Amino acid sequence: MNFRQFAINNVLRSKRTYIAHFLSSAFSVMIFFTYGLLSFHPQLKDGLVSSSGTLSMLGTMGMTVSQYIVFVFSFFFLLYSVGAFIKVRKKEFGILMILGMSRKQLNRMLFIENILIGAAAIIAGMGIGMLFSKLILLISAKLMAVDQGLPFYFPLQALVMTAVAYAVLFLLIALFSSLMLRKGTLLALVKAEESPKPQPKASPWLAVLAVFLIAAGYGMVMAFAILQIFNLLLLLGGVVLVITGTYFLFTQFSVYFMRYLQKRERFFFRKTNLLTVSELLYRIKDNAVMFFLVSVISASAFTGIGTTLAIGDPGLSAMENPYAYTYSMYDEDEDKGNRHLDIIREELKKGGLDYKEAEVTPIFTDNGVKLIKLSEYNGLIQSLGYPAETLGDLEGILTPGTVSEKNSYRIDGPLSDQFEVLNGKTSEIVKVLKAETFIAVPESYGETLVVSDRLYEDALQAQQDQEYGYAAYHTFYVQDWKNTGDVSRSILERFNENEDNSYYLKSLYFDWKNAQQQNGILLMVSGLVGIVFFTFAASFVYFRLYADLARDEQQYRMIAKVGLSKKELGIIITKQLVIMFFLPMLIALIHSGVAFVALQQLVDFSIVGHSLKIFIFFLSIQIMYFFITRWRYLERLNKMIQ
Known part of the structure; x- marks a missing residue:
């Protein structure tokens, strides 16, 4: 057997140890390849079909940045995993050196092993x-709203780029793995078994500080959302406090809580709780930083993907514009405008869609106050299903035109309880009765005041000599507007036959489609990066388990000699693994849950469904991973203590 065969056999003998490292590496290769598959697709090279240049730019930038993120994060993750396994094998390396292996040969062996694992991961990842x-490609076309789909092609460029990038990465990992063993003497390698550790301690003040920091961070995030204080420093400060509090939660509070359980004698000395709690105390202390990283990474993945799903919800497109179609025209183009309106009506009827039509013409007073008359406003809100309003001659209603104005009215009410309406030489004071919290007026920016028909006509009459006219907005409300795609395309085709650009038709379906394309890019970017992060985070737990496996085998072998049964061992290990796998995830779910509650304050539609989808998806993966790891870990321990 030559040296190369010896290195290959080392990998094969340690396949159970290296399996998580290999699978995670292959998975990151597959995700990187997926980005390349989309980036080099002939139909996506020049941007998304039917999307704007901005969306094309965002797509290109998003895919490129995501590839960098996956690549860089893969490097640090693989370096961490290799370091964990080198720690497990230090005694083995020491024995090999006693038997005559030189440092140079040891480094060469490690280099060959890492290159073999890397090559296998690259082949497996690209193959999958x-x-x-x-x-x-089918899923991507659906997410990015590419109506024609993304046909299959042979991704030679993606294959070459992925192979070269990860070959360089695994080469660097192999070189770094050799450097990791240069520190320490031969004696240190042979005596690499962990020496007895002192009893873990924690500060009660830092434990309380952890809870305080997380609560304060939550408060700042909720203030940002509920009170609409859109200050980046407030949001960033809340996130920083939560992250800092999470660190102290695992390094101080968790240890302090386990010490508290030890002092509760009735609980501590019940059945196997003594072994479970004592072992958990050391595991939590040893793995506190790892738990912290897993929690933060997982929370980032949950929140990023959930927020992106919410962005693509059709309810977001309808928040600022509830109308399926909004058509604007001026008096001088009335004849052509009426023909266009007839086309819209005809196509809606052909499509079998029920609609409610309304019209509004906002005007400005001499002092810049935007007015609409009550009769037109009632037509708008009744088409949306709201009851009609009544006003006196000098009474008014503020109606929002943007989401920020709507939220401002909801939180603070009207900024002023009266407005001065200046019409020529006449000035009248209008009392504001209320500020509405829903959007009804299309294409409205800034405060809009609903007034009586008489006051509106007086203001319009005072401006008869002005050179420009006002745009009239014709709205068509369709409850099932998400199914107006064919109708919208037919309308535009008939408009564009021989007309100029004097008319403007706003289609809610097309706005949603563009938002879907933009969201599809974000979802692909955040989703794939989030899944990679979550996979790496789950693998951290696996690596820590196998880093401590030798100590666990020795410990439980000794305990088994004094009467520990396999059933009791299974209970103890299961309790420990539940904490290791699900405590960081529980904290991550709480953090992202607060983020989703805050997000819900900013939108009118429910995001509960999106939140549950994310939680159920990742929780299902974690449960599967838990049972597989528990089965293999118990199988290994049971064999060793027999």
């Missing part, structure tokens, strides 16, 4: 990516 490439 190619196998599912058609499915990936």
Whole structure:
């Protein structure tokens, strides 16, 4: 057996140890390949079909930045995992050196092992990516709202780029792995078994500080959302406090809580609680930083993907514009405008869609106050299903035109309880009865005041000599507007036959479609990066388990000699693994849950469904991972203590 065969056999003998490292590496290769598959797709090279240049730019930038993120994060993750396994094998390396292996040969062996694992991960990752490439393209076309779909092609450029990038990455990892062993003497390698550790301690003040920081961070985030204080420093400060509090939660509060359980004798000395709590105390202290990283990474993944799903919800497009169609025209183009309105009505009827039509013409007074008359406003809100309003001659209603104005009215009410309406030489004071918290007036920016028909006509009459006219907005409310795609395309085709650009038709369906394309890019970017982060975070737990496996085997072998049964061992290990796998995830779910509650304050539609989808998806993966790890870990321990 030559040296190369010896290195290959080392990898094969340690396949159980290296399996998580290999699978995580192959998965990151597959995700990187997926970005390349989309980036080099002939139909996406020049931007998304039917999207704007901005969306094309965002797509290109998003895919490129995401590839960098996956690549860089993969480097640090793989370096961490290799370091964890080198720590486990230090005694083995020491024995090999006693038997005559030189440092140079040891480094060469490690280099060959890492190159072998890397090559296998690259081949497996690209192979799986190619196998599912058609499915990936189908899903991507759906997410990015590409109506014509993304046909399959042979991604030679993506394959070459992925192979070269990860070959360089694994080469660097192999070189770094050799450097990790240069520190320490031969004696240190042989005696690499952990020496007895002192009893973990925690400060009660820092434990309380952890809770305080997290609560304060939550408060700042909720103030940002509920009170609409859109200050980046407030939001960033809240996130920083939560992250800092999470660090102290695992390094101080969790240890302090376990010490508290030890002092509760009735609980501590019940059945196997003594072993479970004592072992958890050391595990939590040793793995506190890892738990912290897993929690923060997982919370980022949950929140990023959930927020992106909410951005693509059709309710977001309808927040600022509830009308399926908004058509604007001026008096001088009335004849052509009426023909266009007839086209809209005809196409809606052909499509079998029920609609409610209304019209509004906002005007400005001499002192810049925007007015609409009550009769037109009632037509708008009744088409939306709201009851009609009544006003006196000098009474008015403020109606928002943007989401920020709507939220401002909801939180603070009207900024002023009266407005001065200046019409020529006449000035009248209008009392504001209320500020509405829903958007009804289309294409409205700034405060809009609903007034009586008489006051509106007086203001309009005072401006008869002005050179310009006001745009009239014709609205068509369709409850099932998400199914107006064919109708919208037919309307535009008839408009564009021989007309100029004097008319403006705003289609809610097309706005939603563009938002879907933009969201599809964000979802692909955040979703794939989030899944990679979550996979790496879950693998951290696996690596820590196997880093401590030798100590666990020795410890439980000794305990088994004094009567520990396999059933009791299973209970103890299961309790520990539940804490290790699900405590960081629980904290991550709480953090992201608060983020979703805050997000809900900013939108009118429910995001509960999106939040539950994310939680259920990742929780299902974690549960599967837990049972697989528990089965393999218990199987290994049971064999060793027999």
